[in-house]
Amino acid sequence: MFFRKLNNSDLWNKIKILREYIKELVPAFKERTCWSCGKSLNIYDFLSDNLEFSPEQILELWQNPILEFHCCECFKYLKRDELSNVDLQNTNRYCKNCHKLMNIYQFAKSYNYLKINELKDIWLKENSVIFCSGFCEKYYYRIKKRKK
Ligand SMILES: [Zn+2]
Ligand SMILES: [Zn+2]
Numbered sequence: 001m002f003f004r005k006l007n008n009s010d011l012w013n014k015i016k017i018l019r020e021y022i023k024e025l026v027p028a029f030k031e032r033t034c035w036s037c038g039k040s041l042n043i044y045d046f047l048s049d050n051l052e053f054s055p056e057q058i059l060e061l062w063q064n065p066i067l068e069f070h071c072c073e074c075f076k077y078l079k080r081d082e083l084s085n086v087d088l089q090n091t092n093r094y095c096k097n098c099h100k101l102m103n104i105y106q107f108a109k110s111y112n113y114l115k116i117n118e119l120k121d122i123w124l125k126e127n128s129v130i131f132c133s134g135f136c137e138k139y140y141y142r143i144k145k146r147k148k
Pocket of ligand 2: 098
């Protein structure tokens with residue numbers, strides 16, 4: 001569960017591949033709008049927000065008739081609502097690396113690629129290892145590896 005940073009050329013390659021797929025697919029290619037606010041959505045934004053997926057997977061998700069999509073803003077509010085329950089609020093967790101006290105919102109922000117249920121599971125599990133940032137996570141595992 002690492003935060004993977006891809007460089008721009010990887011993203012560019014993925015965009016090119018996706019563009020070819022879409023060309024073949026038209027007119028079956030879906031026009032998507034945000035399920036909450038109706039703003040029209042762009043598949044390339046969706047790709048760049050979800051770089052852990054391949055272009056094939058992105059297209060499959062996009063075309064899936066049972067999935068509803070949200071724009072970034074609506075998604076943020078949606079997540080905020082779901083994170084505001086009391087169980088999650090009353091837990092204090094510390095970054096395993098720098099020992100900073102964290103709240104659930106900071107955690108959700110650092111791990112924004114996780115789904116709500118995954119966030120909750122990790123946050124509420126007493127002995128799960130969490131980090132305040134991708135930097136702390138990388139640093140912690142690098143040091144740990146060295147000690148072995
Ligand atoms: Zn929206
Ligand atoms: Zn930290």
